[in-house]
Amino acid sequence: MISSIPKWVGNLFESTLRPNAKVLETSYISSQVKKIRFQGDVSKMNFQIGYANVxxxxxxxxxxxxxxYHDKEKGIIDIIFHIHKNGVGSNYFDSLNVGDETYIGPSRGKKLYDPSIENQFFFGDETSLGLACAFLPILKSNNHPFQFYFELDEENKNVPKLLGLENFTVFVKNDSFRNEKWICDLPLFKTKEWNTGNFALVGNVKSVQTFRKVLKHQTRGSVYSQGYWLEGKKGL
Ligand SMILES: Cc1cc2nc3c(=O)[nH]c(=O)nc-3n(C[C@H](O)[C@H](O)[C@H](O)COP(=O)(O)OP(=O)(O)OC[C@H]3O[C@@H](n4cnc5c(N)ncnc54)[C@H](O)[C@@H]3O)c2cc1C
Known part of the structure; x- marks a missing residue:
């Protein structure tokens, strides 16, 4: 995905890239996790599970x-930002206040959910909390048995509960999800029900890749994955 464009291209498309959304509300769920409610015309956007806005x-x-969360009639879109303080995006959203205007582009992306599979498993980190919030009501209304696993910094370990998420396990971020042997010992692999599950893996690229490898070896499930960020790399 493109994360930057030359200034002259931006100037050329300035009219289409001008602010189209206004900040209605902001709240910090923790010092590193900020939720912003925007208002704008979202009527033509496609909010499938796994899709993202630029x-x-x-x-x-x-x-x-x-x-x-989104409400097409009210023109509302909520986004949960990881304020990791290492990048221009994190700093920009940390600075946004009620009344500020910004540009939200169309949504598009990768399929992560197969509704025909009964058991649904989700793995992510701070960058994936928004997707988990969007996913929860769909999992519940389609009566799926589901389980969320999150790897989070210590100071964010209460965030899933504060966001109203359910059936989650929080692992404090310490590189465990980069250790294939450690992953193999997770409770997930101790019961048969997950053997044919739908696995949606998002978040840190290295964690996602390692987890994916283990799932491919240990289960017959469908694995959908997308890395959301990688150490030292700008804008995936
Ligand atoms: C499809 C998709 C959906 C996404 N949805 C969300 C979302 O809802 N909420 C959200 O917060 N993020 C989300 N992300 C991740 C977000 O786009 C990246 O974290 C992005 O790199 C942040 O941009 P930045 O300008 O802050 O940092 P960048 O300029 O991209 O990177 C600068 C430095 O910061 C590091 N960095 C980037 N992200 C993180 C991080 N999360 N933790 C620690 N260090 C980091 C990079 O490794 C790099 O060294 C999504 C990504 C994708 C691909």
Whole structure:
């Protein structure tokens, strides 16, 4: 996905990339997790599970974020941002206040959910909390048995509960999800029911890749994965 465009291209499309959404509300769920409610015309956007919107974070840079909630009639879209303080996007959304205007581009992306599979498993980190919030009501209304696993920084370990998520296990981020042997010992692999589940893996690229490898070896399930960020890399 493109994360930056030359300034002259931006100038050329300035009219289409101008602010189209206004900040209605902001709240910090923790010092690193900020929820922003935007208002704008979202009527033509496609909010499938796994899809993300491209948001403008500077004159030339764009980043991907997921709608945690949307209401097409009211023109509302909620996004949950990881304020990790390492990048232009994180700093930009940390600075946004009620009344500020910004550009939210169309949503598009990758399929992560197969409704025909009964057991649904989700893995992610702070960047995936919004997707988990969007996913929860769908999992419940379609009566899926489901389980969320999150790897989170210590200071964010209460965030899933504060966001109203259910059936989740929080693992404090310590590189465990980069250790194939450690992953093999997770309770997930101790029961048969998950052997043919739908596995949606998002978040840190290295964690996602390692988890995916183990799932491919240990289960017959369908694995859908997408890395959301990688150490040292700008804007995936
Ligand atoms: C489809 C998709 C959906 C996404 N949805 C969301 C979402 O809903 N909420 C959300 O917060 N993020 C989401 N992300 C991730 C987000 O786009 C990236 O984290 C992005 O890199 C942030 O941009 P930045 O400008 O802050 O940092 P960048 O300029 O991209 O990166 C600068 C430095 O910060 C590091 N970095 C980037 N992200 C993180 C992080 N999360 N933790 C620690 N270090 C980091 C990079 O490794 C790099 O070294 C999504 C990504 C994709 C691909």
């Amino acid at each position: 948001l403008r974070v500077s004159e030339t840079e764009y980043r991907n974020y997921t709608a945690a």
